[in-house]
Every structure is written in C-alpha cells, then in structure tokens.
Amino acid sequence: xxxxxxxxxxxxxxxxxxxxxxxxxxxxxxxxxxxxxxxxxxxxxxxxxxxxxxxxxxxxxxxxxxxxxxxxxxxxxxxxxxxxxxxxxxxxxxxxxxxxxxxxxxxxxxxxxxxxxxxxxxxxxxxxxxxxxxxxxxxxxxxxxxxxxxxxxxxxxxxxxxxxxxxxxxxxxxxxxxxxxxxxxxxxxxxxxxxxxxxxxxxxxxxxxxxxxxxxxxxxxxxxxxxxxxxxxxxxxxxxxxxx
Numbered sequence: 001x002x003x004x005x006x007x008x009x010x011x012x013x014x015x016x017x018x019x020x021x022x023x024x025x026x027x028x029x030x031x032x033x034x035x036x037x038x039x040x041x042x043x044x045x046x047x048x049x050x051x052x053x054x055x056x057x058x059x060x061x062x063x064x065x066x067x068x069x070x071x072x073x074x075x076x077x078x079x080x081x082x083x084x085x086x087x088x089x090x091x092x093x094x095x096x097x098x099x100x101x102x103x104x105x106x107x108x109x110x111x112x113x114x115x116x117x118x119x120x121x122x123x124x125x126x127x128x129x130x131x132x133x134x135x136x137x138x139x140x141x142x143x144x145x146x147x148x149x150x151x152x153x154x155x156x157x158x159x160x161x162x163x164x165x166x167x168x169x170x171x172x173x174x175x176x177x178x179x180x181x182x183x184x185x186x187x188x189x190x191x192x193x194x195x196x197x198x199x200x201x202x203x204x205x206x207x208x209x210x211x212x213x214x215x216x217x218x219x220x221x222x223x224x225x226x227x228x229x230x231x232x233x234x235x236x237x238x239x240x241x242x243x244x
Contacts, residue, residue, distance in 0.1 A: 001026050002047060002153055002184060007056035009042055016042040018208040019056070026152070029175060029185040031199035035236050039208040040188050044155055047186075048078045060153050074102065077151035079143050079159055087131035091122055091141045094130060095148050102149035109148075116144035120170055135162030143171065147178070154178060156187035160194065172198060192229045206236045 002024040009017040016039045024030045034040040045051040047058055049069045058065045063072035085094050092113055099109035117126045120140045125133065130141060139162050147154060159175070160168045175198060179185050189195055195202065196216055204212040204219070212219050212235050216228060225231040 001061065002186070003057075003059045004043070004047070005057045005059075007043070007046060007053050007058060009039075009046060009051060009054050015208045017046070017053075017205075020205065020208075020210045021056075022203045022210055022213050024153075024184050024186050024203075025201070026184045027179060027182045028200040029179050029187070029198050031195045031202045032186055032188045032205070033195065033202055033232060034188075034205040038205045038236065040205050041157060043205065044078075044080075044157060044186075044188070048076055048155055049073060050080075074149075075151050076153045076155065077146040077149065078154075079139075079146045079156040085130040085133070085138055085141055085145075088129060090127050090129055091133075091137070091144075092117065092126045094141050095144045098145045099148040104149055112148045112150070113144075116148060119174055120144055121167060136164060136167060139163060140167060143174075151183070153184045154186070156185070158189055159187055160189070160191070192227075192232060196228050204232065204235045211235045 004020055004022045007017055007020045008015065020043065032040045032043065042051065046053050047065065049065045049072065052066065060072045060075060063075070065072045086097065089097065095113045095116060096109050099112055104112065117123060120143065122140055122144065125137050130138065133141065139159065143156070143159055146156070160171055163171060175185055175187070199216065201215055202213065202219055203210065212222070214222070219231055220226065220228065223231040223234055225234065
C-alpha cells in the first residue's frame with residue numbers, strides 16, 4: 001500500500017502539489033488522472049524518490065521514501081515518462097541489467113527475463129540493441145525492466161503509449177494479473193476508455209490539488225455525468241480538496 005499524507009511540492013513560486021493526501025491500495029489498479037501540468041507526474045516522481053517532498057510524508061508499506069529510500073525502491077517498479085534505455089544493450093540485456101541491480105539470483109534473472117519477453121511478445125527484439133527501437137519497442141522493454149523483480153508497488157506513466165493493439169491488450173492483461181496477485185498498481189493515462197476498463201479506483205489532480213478520488217461509478221455519481229471524459233474535464237477545472 002502507498003500512503004500519501006499532506007504532500008506539497010513547489011518549484012519556485014509554482015505549487016506543483018498542494019497538501020495532497022490519497023491512498024493506493026494493494027490488489028487494486030488506481031488511475032492517476034490530470035491534465036498536463038496538473039501535478040500527477042510530480043506526484044509519481046515524489047513517490048519513487050526522484051523528487052523530495054517539501055512537506056508531508058509518503059510511505060510504501062512501512063517504508064518512508066524520505067528516510068528509507070533504498071528499502072522503498074526495492075519494493076517498487078517504475079515506468080517513467082522517459083524510458084531511458086541503455087541503447088547499446090539489447091532488450092534482453094536491459095531487462096537482465098535491472099534484474100541484477102535488484103539483487104535477483106542469476107537463474108531468476110534469466111527466468112524472469114524470458115517470461116516477460118514471452119508475455120509482452122518481445123521475441124523479435126529481444127536480441128536487438130535498443131538504439132533504433134520504435135516508441136512501442138522502447139515502452140515494452142522499459143515495462144519489462146520495471147517489473148522484472150516482481151515488486152509490490154508498480155508505477156506506470158502512460159504504459160500503453162505507442163503500443164499496437166495486440167501489445168496493448170497484452171499489457172492490460174499483465175496489469176490485471178498483477179492486480180490479482182495482490183500488487184498495488186498505479187498508472188496515469190489520458191485514455192478514458194482504458195481507465196474505465198482497467199481501474200478499480202481513480203485519483204484526480206488539478207492545479208496541484210486533489211479534486212476527486214473513488215471508483216469510476218462514484219465519480220460519475222458525484223459529478224452528475226454519465227461518461228468519464230465529461231466528468232474528468234469538469235474536475236480538471238476545479239481547484240480544491242473534493243473527496244469522492
């Protein structure tokens with residue numbers, strides 16, 4: 001479980017996050033929604049320790065990301081907005097490198113790399129260098145790398161961006177399987193139909209504030225709309241602490 005307690009983060013005079021509190025539970029997929037610049041990517045970066053918070057507290061299980069960053073990162077897998085692959089390594093070598101960084105035994109490294117290459121349909125690119133990969137190929141490699149150590153908490157920034165229909169379906173199935181294994185899955189997306197299909201709960205941020213949280217049905221009922229896109233647009237224009 002990930003707990004966000006009254007977290008604030010500023011950049012100069014800009015308040016990227018303003019006293020945000022929410023919870024991402026195990027065994028659920030939570031959609032983190034917001035327009036560009038709303039603060040969702042900043043919140044993700046704070047959760048995995050790339051950015052320090054100015055105020056408040058973030059815990060993953062019982063690990064405080066500020067005081068126990070190493071322990072927290074060991075139970076977390078991250079797909080950031082920039083995949084950052086090592087271009088001179090093959091797809092498989094990228095995955096294996098991160099598995100070894102996480103301390104997996106060599107036999108487990110090999111097993112998990114093979115498993116994810118199969119699940120994500122990466123057989124054709126497994127032994128190709130990442131330099132020259134398409135966006136979809138980079139995303140698949142980065143996703144496999146993020147979850148190779150089977151983390152409890154999985155943070156994904158637009159994981160289906162650039163993927164073809166077949167691979168998108170494979171990624172969705174993988175996320176549902178991870179949820180059913182009891183993992184905490186958080187992902188951001190601008191695709192409302194994808195959010196509706198996958199998410200058990202939503203957290204909506206606008207102008208650095210938490211404006212809604214709850215299931216899709218709860219958010220529709222509380223905003224008075226019958227589709228998520230209209231509800232999201234309405235919420236994105238708010239500024240405050242509305243808890244659904």
